[in-house]
Amino acid sequence: MNSLAHSLDSSGALIDLNHVQKSYDGKTLIIKDLNLSIAQGEFLTLLGASGSGKTTTLMMLAGFETPTRGEIRMMGKPIQNVPAHRRGMGMVFQNYALFPHMTVAENLAYPLKMRGLNRIEVQSKVKRAIEMVQLHDMQQRRPTELSGGQQQRVALARAMVFEPQVILMDEPLGALDKNLREHMQYEIKQLHRRLGVTVVYVTHDQGEALTMSDRVAVFHQGDIAQIGDPVSLYEHPENAYVATFIGENNVLRGSLVARHGHEVEIALDAGFEARGMGVTMPIGASKKVELLIRPENIRLSPINQNSYQATLADRVYLGDHLRIHLKLDNDDTLIVKTANDEAIKGLNNGQRIGFSWRPEDARVFAQG
Known part of the structure; x- marks a missing residue:
């Protein structure tokens, strides 16, 4: 994917990255050709796997790395040559980076x-920042006397204490356990709403990105594969990478049979024909395609003329829902998420069962 222009009108943006590239060895581009606008007051998450370029982008925003090519502007002024301490940005690291010999108040x-x-x-x-993160009785404690969650609050407060326009966060909750992590996600989002500060947040955790963000930029191999609000990314992925990276998808391969506007008909390798939406698939796309359908969008039913067929291979009890494994006739496995109800409990492994989905819930892409 080349030169990406994304969503916002750059004239109204707080930060613009224009044709930014980054290479550490002069040969391999870690960031290929990045164009990205960040609005005043938004919560933007850079989401991607390790090595996708998200952290490198954050470090260039912070001033800890310099672009190989391209320009970074803040309020219309180039900042790529401005030192980190003069950019007016707060930074929160995964390891908190607190001074161990200083008290909470001294750190702030x-x-x-x-x-x-x-x-x-x-x-x-300092008093205002302590109140902001609710650490009233701990300002004379040192970091070693605090829990992980309390240390993270101090790190947040230190990033915000000088009232920056932008706060950059690099995997800030990665060291916390699940429950505390979810609690801190909520607290950070509430702080963002209350203060109206611009947040650029890096994570590899898609759930965290969907929960917290106004927009999410999905990074892949130094490019942005797609950027948008969480609902758009989840329900309307523009390519197979985003569809499989955000949430969970079953992937079924086959051949294109016919097109009916955006709706396409496919002969699946599993031995039946199905329909889905090929909105982003070019008219001249390869005959070899893949259909992606989320487990929660598959409906189980008695076998009838409107259903496909498979063999019930297994089911996993997960409390509020069941995870059903269906074996297709070519031995592919289809995962279904369904309510834990009596009708499902009465089924036996090895039994033939019907299933279906709405064409608008399935996405079809040319095979990569």
């Missing part, structure tokens, strides 16, 4: 003193 005061604020201003802003 440090960036203010470095900016030359007087003692009264420092005290006022």
